[in-house]
Amino acid sequence: MNRKEKVTIYDISKKLDISAATVSRALNQNPKISKKTRELVAKTAKEMNYKQNRLAQALKSGRTNNVGVIVPYINRSFFSSVIRGIEEELNPHGYHVIICQSHEEVKNEIKQLNALLNTQIDGIFMSVSKTTQNTDHVKKALAENTPLIFFDRKIETPGVSSVVLDDFKAGFMATEHLIQEGCKKIAHLSGDINLEIYKNRYEGYIAALEKYGLNHNPEHVILTNSKIESGQQAVVRLWECEEKPDAIFSAGDYAALGAIQELKRRNIKIPEEVCVVGFSNEPFTKYMELPITSMDQTPQLMGKIAAQVFLEQVKENLAVSIEKKVVLSPELFVRESSGRSILKTAANKALL
Amino acid sequence: MNRKEKVTIYDISKKLDISAATVSRALNQNPKISKKTRELVAKTAKEMNYKQNRLAQALKSGRTNNVGVIVPYINRSFFSSVIRGIEEELNPHGYHVIICQSHEEVKNEIKQLNALLNTQIDGIFMSVSKTTQNTDHVKKALAENTPLIFFDRKIETPGVSSVVLDDFKAGFMATEHLIQEGCKKIAHLSGDINLEIYKNRYEGYIAALEKYGLNHNPEHVILTNSKIESGQQAVVRLWECEEKPDAIFSAGDYAALGAIQELKRRNIKIPEEVCVVGFSNEPFTKYMELPITSMDQTPQLMGKIAAQVFLEQVKENLAVSIEKKVVLSPELFVRESSGRSILKTAANKALL
DNA sequence: AACTAATCTGTAATCGATTACGTTAATATA
């Protein structure tokens, strides 16, 4: 006995001496079946502990009720929160979520995508890896008519819907906040410009500087990754500049943390001498002794909306797939690493 | 055109004017098929861009190459890391991971479990919710001969393999460490005793106290949850005691963090006056200005090993399923919140 | 009564791959 024999509609049909077709129709609430039969079948099915074989159904219908998610890593607060949002929105509709990691390698991304397509998935959610340069692999999904939705990190592709953050606005808001706190020489720790999101944050930063007539010092833009050390090194380099910054807007929280650590080591007071703003609102930012101001990307909402876009796309059984672009607004959580005004009102604190 | 018509073995068989059976066998490297035919089929399949329909195969074989994971929440560092471990171990074997959340509600847990069984999953990994009292639902999986593996949080059930942390040892180690740092009145912030893990941590704590002949003050054991506030409140209550603790061993990092915040608010010096040890080695613990000593549960390894246990169980195609119990050793990361000795060697720091 | 319409149910094909069993033709053996 490899598997306990499951009861099928044939078992029910034999027991009731009716055809399997009738059983199937009865279970699917087909109105052509008399109420009497329908109820009898339902009752018998329950008695026999019948469970529909979703594989058979999937084979017949071509729909599996599974969707795939491809992210660089799943144990990153941002991505796991997006996945949670997707899962919670889709679960009540009977969908299950299959997760895959690309490890930031386009090679893996392609492999996972093909594997998912091969698994007869109903849709794919994806955040491209840092090393993804084009979307040839994505076009394969479209060619097979499988809905694909980008979230957060996308590469503009015709026919692909996306749910992303307004990173330009986020960069602008963060910079504007620093300006309003009185900072005039704002440095920027950028991420890999290959990714749209970092490019947009950078451009938002530039736009804010220009709007307020601040000069933009190219020396004050440092490329970092999501490691703490890169933030530390960035401060080292920044403080070698002729003109020292009086604020740092980091495109990532880990680099921001590294920067703060290095600033403290140099006994530079935060936020009095230098204000720092991070990005992503990672859980740790608010737990710090010096809580870090950070830009929230509402990841769970992002997942939820991506799921809704997917549901619309499969509901409207259209030949033409509509391209939907959702742009979410970021939200700045001002904390003590940049909140000079907050600090004043909370002057009863033991700080300074 | 709803779906682009996939090419099937029938398309290949027609093109080559051979039977579909031969095509199937050729593709499966069946030695009964001549090398010539095998190569011809392989070549043609590639030319026609044939992709095996895994649904059909799954229906026939009864195996889907999908496994399910049920966790309370996926966007918790610990759980998402375990999932990552499972995913990385299973992926090379062709398995995909389907994730489900129980939200700490046994009701959801049951629902998700049934849904997974119904989806014809090949195996299930599960960490029980806080509200799970028995394993009747789990027995249903066993009855269907679906391998089920507990990780971290389990409820002893015959026939179910598990991969867990040695929580007793962890509790013992944490407490012993505090004793070795010179602490004599060690409080414990416990988790929900309904879960074995918290019970074991507590018992390890007691055992260490006894070993070193320290008296155990029941007032010093406070029930907390994984919220920061509960850690704060715990300190409030502890400092209302006749006898104030000189150390806190928390069964969770968030409660430890809350405790530290409250201690600081009371100007109690850490680790000089009170040492604090947390549990889980959450990412934030090492980023704090006062890094928190914490017990690492090696979650990714836990996932990896759980996956290996699963693979063994499906490989050995035995009628009798072997019950395997793996217990992992915890690892204590000593940081400044309890590292008095460390502090001394690093006395050049700006801290007292 | 005769016929149409409506209601309910059965037959069989289908989704795509696998496989037990059978067949053919070629080769080996007596």
Add this chain to the structure above:
DNA sequence: TATATTAACGTAATCGATTACAGATTAGTT
């Protein structure tokens, strides 16, 4: 030469559910 053996492939059933089409029964209409 007659028979046994083997290699190579085909036929058809199977996994379990769905559904187009057809058939049977009953009710309704003139």
